[in-house]
Amino acid sequence: MRRDLIDAVNAERAARRAVLTVTDLATGNQRLVREAEIGRDPIAELLERAIRSGKSGIVEGPEGESFVNVYLPPVRIVLIGAVHISQALAPIARLAGYDVEIIDPRTAFATPERFSGFELHAEWPDVVLRTRPLDAYTAIALITHDPKIDDGPLIEALKSGCFYIGALGSRKTHARRLERLKEAGIADHLTSRIDAPIGADIGAASPGEIAVAIMASIIEAFRKRKMFAERRGEQAGE
Amino acid sequence: MMTDTNGASPDEGSGLELDVLALAGRWSAGGRRLALATVVETWGSAPRPTGSHLIIDDEGRFEGSVSGGCVEGAVIAEALDVIETGSPKMLDFGVADETAWRVGLSCGGRIRVYVEPVLR
Structure with a gap:
């Protein structure tokens, strides 16, 4: 060559x-x-x-x-929320070979000590995503549990066709989330892509277990190449 | 291969595995003479998917992989020849191919590896 x-x-x-x-x-x-x-x-x-x-x-x-x-471009995982689950998920993602970055405007959570060695942004997601936009080779997990922080990047992810979009919360929480998205004018076929309750259904309970469940779902979404079909507005092929 | 990325600096590896082609660009820019080996076809259970790269310099230093370590030795030997002659080669490896190659894939698969010079 x-x-x-x-x-x-x-x-x-x-x-x-x-x-x-x-x-x-x-x-x-x-x-x-x-x-x-x-x-x-x-x-x-x-x-x-x-x-x-x-x-x-x-x-x-x-x-x-x-x-x-x-x-293909390097695959990256964006975690919205510098929470306990993210502390477990960041090293798991790295072990599996994915680039990972954590975004949380709450400076009490987003401290370098809690995420030593990882790319961490103690800023609002819209500020960070302006310079590092989401795309089809990006997975995003929304795990702050706070709509004020999660909803903005969630809408951005739905519009930019991230290959995986997961959002933390119970079925009830997710139903309320869907109502907010509908009010914001986001189409149903887009919101149906959200993985919620987040992660593979393995009965995960602890932060570490939930991190494993989320990672499993991200790997599945990437390896089954759903993103390529969805990017072109087709049905996801298995 | 996946474990090779652990501890790699962000510059050396990104994405799902060590970024061999990025390394090839840097090695070549640094003046090293290189060959690039690529898995172009696989049959049965092959340890690395098509498209996987191994780069080799003229001193036999290498990064990346085309198998689980089963045939890299033979590929590196051929790569040194490719660097010298400047002509690409196609190599076939299979488990039962012991007369042509002393190495094979213990997993029972077969792979074809294209070895080409990196031209500056």
Whole structure:
């Protein structure tokens, strides 16, 4: 691979955009195809399928066998709430290989001592998300239990198509949340994406257990690639 | 592979695994001669998915993986040859392929690995 191709792939991923490389296996010729350029490519349909599934592989095009490598941006997890669950979830997410950041405007919670070694923002979510916007390669968990803090980033997540959106609270709490979202004009098909009560249904009770349940749901959402279908407004395929 | 990211600085690894291609860019920019190995096809139970990278420099230093450690030794040996000749190679590894390769995949899978020079 040429250096300029490697640098271009790295630049696209750093800008949080997906990119593909196509290698002609007979000649060794290579080209880079950015997410936005797929439609103009001679094997557009095959590339579209590859980026949607997120899976690399050999494809048979009109010019013979090519290897298509799909490079997705790094996946990150945003935790709204520097609470006890987040203290357990941050190291679990890191162990599983995901980037993680914690946002909470309540400075009593968002202290470096409680989240040593993690990216922590003691600010309102809208301030942080202005410079680091949510996207399809981001999972978000809303766990402050305070609508004043949770609702803003929740609406932002629904609009920007985060691949996972989980919100802490009982069924009753969630019903009230749905009412608020409806009043804010958010469509039902969007709010139905919210994972609530949050996390895999394993009877989690302690903060550490709830953290494991949330992580399981995030991994499932990412590995089953629901985000690619939903981004295009299709039914999530299994 | 996943455990390799533990303790890596944010610069070295990001996302779901060590960012091998980012490292390749830095190694190449630093003047090292490199080969890039990529899993292009798998059959049966393969330890690393298609698209996985291993980079190797001309002194045999490497990062990343194309298997669970089963065939990396053979890939690195071939990579040194690719760096010298500048021509890409396709390598096939399977569990029953002991005449062609002394190494194989104990899991019973088969993989094809494309090894190419990094051209500056």
